[in-house]
Amino acid sequence: MQCARCAAAGEPAVFRVRGAVVVTVLAVALWASWTILGTALHDMAEGIDPHAILGPRLLVPVALLLAAALAWTARVRRPACACRRPLLSRVGGAVPEVEPSGRRRVLRHGLGIAGAATAGAAVVMARNRGWITVGRNLFADVEKTAPTPRAEWEGATIRSQRRLGRTGVLVSDISLGSAALRSLEVAELALDRGVTYVDTAPDYAREGSEELLGRAMMGRRERIFVASKFCTADGHLPPDTPVPRIIEAVEGSLRRLRTDRIDLLHIHSCDRLERLLAPSFHEAFDRLKEQGKARFLGVSSHSPNLHAVANAAIDSGRFDVLMLAYHHGMGWELDQILARAADHDVAVVAMKTLKGAKHQNLTEFREEAGSYAQAAFRWVLSNPRVSCLVISFSELRQVDEYLHASGTTLTAHDRAVLARYDRLIDGAYCRPHCGACLDSCIAGLPVDDVLRYAMYFEDYRSEKEAMRLYAALDGLDASRCIGCAAPCAGSCPHGLAIQYRMLDAHRMLTPA
Ligand code: SF4
Numbered sequence: 173m174q175c176a177r178c179a180a181a182g183e184p185a186v187f188r189v190r191g192a193v194v195v196t197v198l199a200v201a202l203w204a205s206w207t208i209l210g211t212a213l214h215d216m217a218e219g220i221d222p223h224a225i226l227g228p229r230l231l232v233p234v235a236l237l238l239a240a241a242l243a244w245t246a247r248v249r250r251p252a253c254a255c256r257r258p259l260l261s262r263v264g265g266a267v268p269e270v271e272p273s274g275r276r277r278v279l280r281h282g283l284g285i286a287g288a289a290t291a292g293a294a295v296v297m298a299r300n301r302g303w304i305t306v307g308r309n310l311f312a313d314v315e316k317t318a319p320t321p322r323a324e325w326e327g328a329t330i331r332s333q334r335r336l337g338r339t340g341v342l343v344s345d346i347s348l349g350s351a352a353l354r355s356l357e358v359a360e361l362a363l364d365r366g367v368t369y370v371d372t373a374p375d376y377a378r379e380g381s382e383e384l385l386g387r388a389m390m391g392r393r394e395r396i397f398v399a400s401k402f403c404t405a406d407g408h409l410p411p412d413t414p415v416p417r418i419i420e421a422v423e424g425s426l427r428r429l430r431t432d433r434i435d436l437l438h439i440h441s442c443d444r445l446e447r448l449l450a451p452s453f454h455e456a457f458d459r460l461k462e463q464g465k466a467r468f469l470g471v472s473s474h475s476p477n478l479h480a481v482a483n484a485a486i487d488s489g490r491f492d493v494l495m496l497a498y499h500h501g502m503g504w505e506l507d508q509i510l511a512r513a514a515d516h517d518v519a520v521v522a523m524k525t526l527k528g529a530k531h532q533n534l535t536e537f538r539e540e541a542g543s544y545a546q547a548a549f550r551w552v553l554s555n556p557r558v559s560c561l562v563i564s565f566s567e568l569r570q571v572d573e574y575l576h577a578s579g580t581t582l583t584a585h586d587r588a589v590l591a592r593y594d595r596l597i598d599g600a601y602c603r604p605h606c607g608a609c610l611d612s613c614i615a616g617l618p619v620d621d622v623l624r625y626a627m628y629f630e631d632y633r634s635e636k637e638a639m640r641l642y643a644a645l646d647g648l649d650a651s652r653c654i655g656c657a658a659p660c661a662g663s664c665p666h667g668l669a670i671q672y673r674m675l676d677a678h679r680m681l682t683p684a
């Protein structure tokens with residue numbers, strides 16, 4: 173725009189975009205970024221559409237952001253009216269009397285585009301701020317195993333087999349857990365290297381774990397001992413499930429595992445005697461056993477009610493295997509159960525052996541530890557009452573690292589590494605089979621479960637599974653801790669600041 177005086181004086185008119193137009197185009201572009209790109213990124217993060225952000229939905233917001241950048245550069249190119257140039261000079265504006273050089277024009281356009289892109293990205297990230305923690309964990313270059321693999325671990329194989337209680341079967345001391353297994357190559361390599369016990373469940377990767385193991389076991393099923401669970405992709409079967417429904421679920425596992433029998437069926441994550449002894453499970457198991465579709469019965473538990481569950485399982489005479497959380501630092505309470513199980517020739521399979529697997533996040537611990545995992549495994553296997561330990565494999569190099577511990581003996585150095593780990597995680601690790609704080613929660617929250625799901629998220633890197641489990645708490649979640657007077661404070665004998673940990677877990681496990 174040019175004033176009448178400049179026009180009369182014959183000053184050259186320069187087209188300049190109005191400020192209101194720039195602001196409007198930018199506002200529309202940011203709105204489109206929020207609603208279209210932000211939603212696309214959310215869909216991608218949630219796994220609904222892995223390519224959402226790369227599809228046609230990208231075009232509209234990007235075109236609008238580009239338009240905003242061009243509008244801005246057109247506005248700042250030069251004052252519209254010659255008479256305003258001195259005024260702008262006085263307020264600090266660099267006012268060109270002539271059109272700027274090509275280099276300066278490129279710089280100006282570049283700045284405009286970079287500014288619009290930054291604003292758009294900020295809006296998209298703000299729309300998905302709840303996923304930022306997820307993203308940091310998904311994409312951060314964090315060590316998932318020992319930071320410095322050693323040459324002597326290469327090609328490690330199973331070197332020890334142990335008797336699985338009264339089943340009489342010999343199994344590898346280190347076994348293939350599949351909760352985080354997503355790679356056929358990893359499963360095949362572990363089996364090639366002598367692992368003979370695999371542990372799976374229909375709800376691991378929504379049946380994907382069983383399917384993958386079925387493929388990995390092709391041609392070698394006879395030498396593998398397969399453990400699965402009474403559950404479906406949606407979770408554990410409740411105690412009142414009709415017998416035909418239980419049998420149907422197990423037959424689904426048989427199909428996915430490409431086998432005619434499952435060696436061991438667990439009542440999974442069992443906390444209640446009502447579920448442990450549910451007639452429906454036992455009748456279904458007996459029928460499956462008669463048909464040759466199942467061989468042995470087991471129970472897995474990491475609940476506070478372990479003593480009652482384990483003792484009832486042993487006393488019932490029905491169970492051949494107990495699968496328990498067991499790691500370094502566990503004392504006489506667990507030893508009592510292990511001794512009773514040994515007296516009845518009931519096998520003990522150890523899980524959760526890495527005591528929270530927090531070594532991945534302990535930067536000050538990495539180099540010193542060498543392999544914390546090997547030390548932790550040796551501690552567990554130093555107890556002859558443990559038949560084997562189940563550890564989740566997710567990466568190829570874990571096969572070398574983990575199997576190197578097979579058949580080896582706990583050393584003084586291992587003990588020092590484990591003691592240092594304990595010092596570093598003090599006050600941060602919720603112990604399995606504990607539950608000492610549960611009665612102090614006025615809302616009746618399953619504090620131990622919430623903190624375990626946070627561990628799955630943060631330390632095991634099973635983000636989606638952790639969020640799924642947390643969502644299934646159905647209202648009994650840590651949102652109830654917001655604004656609570658926290659009578660639970662001080663009730664954890666292991667020094668956890670419960671309310672703080674619960675709120676942190678809620679933030680982590682709740683999508684935006
Ligand atoms: S928070 Fe503490 S008291 Fe509560 S279950 Fe965990 S370790 Fe036990």
Ligand code: SF4
Pocket residue numbers: 612613614615616617619652653656657658659660661670671674
């Ligand atoms: S802060 Fe949370 S865990 Fe503690 S008493 Fe309140 S609701 Fe329960």
